[in-house]
Amino acid sequence: MKNVGIIGWRGMVGSVLLDRMKTEGDFKKITPHFYSTSQAGQKGPSIDGVDYTLLDANSIESLKEMDIIISCQGGDYTKQVHPQLRQSNWNGYWIDAASSLRMNEDAVIILDPVNRNVIDQAIEKGIKDFVGGNCTVSLMLMGVGSLFNENLVEWMTSMTYQAASGGGARHMKELLTQMQVIGNNAAHMMDGDILKLDAAMSKLLSSHEINTDCFGAPLALNLIPWIDSALENGQTREEWKAFSETNKILGRQENPIPIDGTCVRVGALRSHSQALTIKLNKSVEIKTIEEMIQSSSEWVEVVENTPEATREKLCPRYVSGSLKTVVGRIRKMNLGDEYLNIFTSGDQLLWGAAEPLRRMLNILL
Ligand code: HSE
Numbered sequence: 001m002k003n004v005g006i007i008g009w010r011g012m013v014g015s016v017l018l019d020r021m022k023t024e025g026d027f028k029k030i031t032p033h034f035y036s037t038s039q040a041g042q043k044g045p046s047i048d049g050v051d052y053t054l055l056d057a058n059s060i061e062s063l064k065e066m067d068i069i070i071s072c073q074g075g076d077y078t079k080q081v082h083p084q085l086r087q088s089n090w091n092g093y094w095i096d097a098a099s100s101l102r103m104n105e106d107a108v109i110i111l112d113p114v115n116r117n118v119i120d121q122a123i124e125k126g127i128k129d130f131v132g133g134n135c136t137v138s139l140m141l142m143g144v145g146s147l148f149n150e151n152l153v154e155w156m157t158s159m160t161y162q163a164a165s166g167g168g169a170r171h172m173k174e175l176l177t178q179m180q181v182i183g184n185n186a187a188h189m190m191d192g193d194i195l196k197l198d199a200a201m202s203k204l205l206s207s208h209e210i211n212t213d214c215f216g217a218p219l220a221l222n223l224i225p226w227i228d229s230a231l232e233n234g235q236t237r238e239e240w241k242a243f244s245e246t247n248k249i250l251g252r253q254e255n256p257i258p259i260d261g262t263c264v265r266v267g268a269l270r271s272h273s274q275a276l277t278i279k280l281n282k283s284v285e286i287k288t289i290e291e292m293i294q295s296s297s298e299w300v301e302v303v304e305n306t307p308e309a310t311r312e313k314l315c316p317r318y319v320s321g322s323l324k325t326v327v328g329r330i331r332k333m334n335l336g337d338e339y340l341n342i343f344t345s346g347d348q349l350l351w352g353a354a355e356p357l358r359r360m361l362n363i364l365l
Pocket of ligand 1: 162
């Protein structure tokens, strides 16, 4: 059985990954080795009745013994360890959740329900680095990737509604703490005048009572239309990824499809949503579009464009903790017959992060 090293298994993405691997029986197919950057020699996880002792994630000699390494440890670790490993002539497969290697020429962004052909060609060519995509991009493609693969998209805009989890565990807790403070303050004013309550909440949001260490601004009762660092062209890095990563996933770097939009952090906990405007390159019936999307994978659920179905299903509440990607509000826009309006939502930690990694492991096995 292949020796598989797992690093960063205790973090949020790593924990979701381990859960999924246990559920799917992946550990029965491999000899796992668990690494730590700070606790080598200590007790690791227990899986299928076996207690694992942690190995040193900074030891190139130890990592070199692995056939496959899966890292959820983060970009700094990848930047530090991956080049050393490769320089030591390690020829194993590196599967990574972090973004640092994504745009390397000899790395492939993995989302096999959408780009299995790109992955297979890369393995054939001897590519060894496989990297999970940006969560928003992966979730968008899990929803409407079939329209790209059918060559129907001339351009697309994506306006996102991204959950706190995209920032990490501390960000989720900060949002919940903000909500708690707001709830406590509002509780004793609920019987009073709404405008007084509103004014009190506005004042509270600007006060020291609301901790904004992670987000830099209140997220509860608010939103933040900025995610990640600034680029010179006025985009955020998150917005840039929509174009660059989508085209790389699709293997279209030579002939990219224009994609742009605004990425917005909202007070959802772990599922990202996005409103898409898609300019088709020809007129296609809505029914055909729906069928194409529905039949693209077993994880897609097309939601009827009705108020009841939309409220029930087209939202973070419905998809959080599941592998479902919901796609709804599918309609032609007033802009013209080739303009589609679509809304989609998916779990940021599953298809957005952990699931493509464990599926890549299975492809390699
Ligand atoms: N960058 C994403 C976000 C998460 O902040 O929501 C990781 O892809």
